[in-house]
Amino acid sequence: MTTKLALALLFGGRSSEHSVSVATAGGVLGALDPEKYDIVPVGITRDGGYVLGSTDPADYFMGEGRMPEVRDDGSRVEWPRDARSHALTVTSASGEVREVRIDVVFPILHGLWGEDGTVQGLLELVDLPAVGSGVLASALGMDKHFMKVVFTQAGLPVAPWATVSRREWADDPASVHAAASALGYPVFVKPARAGSSVGVAKATDASGLAAAMETALAEDVKVLIEPAVVGREIEIAVLGGAGGAKPRASVAGEIVLTGREFYDFEGKYLGGDGVELQCPAVLSGAELAEMQDLAVRAFEAIGAAGLSRVDFFLTEAGWVINEINTMPGFTPISMYPKCWEASGLPYPALIDELVALALDARD
Ligand SMILES: Nc1ncnc2c1ncn2[C@@H]1O[C@H](COP(=O)(O)OP(=O)(O)O)[C@@H](O)[C@H]1O
Ligand SMILES: [Mg+2]
Structure with missing residues (x-):
């Protein structure tokens, strides 16, 4: 008999792609073979709290206006207390505490605080193997x-680009306009660190640039301007x-x-x-x-x-x-x-x- 792998599925999180991550987790949960894996769904609330995830596939469904979400049900999942134990401490909503040994983590997290190297660093610190890239590649x-x-x-x-900070835009908008003109309209303006097209806007001329900059700067303090390819x-x-x-x-x-x-x-x-x-x-x-x-x-x-x-x-x-x-x-x-x-x-x-x-x- 082969032993099952204990897999912690991490999803949700603090980023603007919270719901996308929850929907993805639903797909993976549905496909993981229960003969091969003991699955521990670990949801991350929008506040960054770690909770035991739902086992009901309906809670993960996204579409036609429904955005799934990790809700705080009072349960808690804590990371290993040291780099040797490889065990999560799980406290159920009713207060029962148990230790769950983990072989591997599948962090299905998009965007900041998940796809950017932060969670990858946390998992390296507690010596838990994880699917995907490590700290540097995730950050890049x-x-x-x-x-x-x-x-x-x-x-x-790659397409040519100009990187502009919120401060540069506030202090010297004329230079930003000049940079966009030099790249050539229409341009795309996008947050440096976002995803799922959140904050991405197209400007067809100089008058549209300000609105596009504001849209992108609402997501990040640093944005890229690129000619439309x-x-x-x-x-x-x-x-x-x-x-x-x-x-x-x-x-x-x-x-x-x-x-x-x-x-x-x-x-x-x-x-x-x-x-x-x-x-x-x-x-x-x-x-x-x-x-x-x-x-x-x-x-x-x-x-x-x-x-x-x-x-x-x-x-x-x-x-x-x-x-x-x-x-x-x-x-x-x-x-x-x-x-x-x-x-x-x-x-x-x-x-x-x-x-x-x-x-x-x-x-
Ligand atoms: N320079 C560009 N030229 C043409 N379309 C672009 C350009 N940049 C972004 N887009 C469009 O916007 C979408 C989202 O931008 P992208 O850079 O992929 O950011 P995200 O990380 O949010 O997916 C792209 O899939 C594409 O349709
Ligand atoms: Mg993209």
Whole structure:
């Protein structure tokens, strides 16, 4: 008889992508094989409290105006008291206390305080293996400015950009206007550290720039201005290599926009019309091979582990990398799992593989 793996599924969190994370956790919970895993769902409330997560799939459903949420039911989950115990202290809502040994953590967290290296650091401190990237790669993947600095250094193609702080915008808006004009309208303005298109706005001319800056600066004190890239929006999934082998890239998936200005929050998660995910994307063999090579190089450039989705534009001049996501959307119908499904790796097997990679990284 094989022993089951004790897996803590971490979801929710303090970021603006709280509900997306809860929805993803629902997908993973539904796919984890109970014969293989003892699952401990650990929800993080919007206040950053750790609670025992619900076991009712309905609590995780997102769509048509419903945004799932981790609610504080009075239970508490505490991290191991030292780096040897590998045990969570779980206090139920009714006050019973028990210790739960954990083999591996799957942090399904998007955005700040989850995908940015903070939780990864916490897990390293208490010596719990975790699915996905470590501190540095997570932090780089979260910060669009430093991500682009690293990609540029690695010789990877990115759109030109200007990074502007809230202080610079307040003190010297004329310079920011000049930078946007130099990049060329229309421009996209986006928070450096957000996700799910939260705070992303398009400005077609100088008069629209102020509003776009305010939208983006509401999410972060640092924003990026980029020229609007004209091209197809195509994404690809990268999976770490086992035992130090080269990372693997899937087939590509395309975001086909029909009647939506860009791939915004509603189009991504709320079943808004005008977005279709087409996987595999129609590409020539040479185009796909080049994309796969660039994606693996991007993964390695930030030192990613486990998984990442690398998002591109295919322009007339070739591939441009938009961003890397170290914890991409991971519901069964999200692009990352869809790309692997289309590459011959079904969702439950993908999860097994990610868990194996997390444990493998420790050997
Ligand atoms: N420079 C750009 N040119 C064209 N479209 C863009 C650009 N930057 C962002 N977008 C659009 O906005 C969406 C969200 O921006 P993105 O940089 O991917 O941020 P997020 O981390 O929120 O996903 C993209 O999927 C794309 O549709
Ligand atoms: Mg994106």
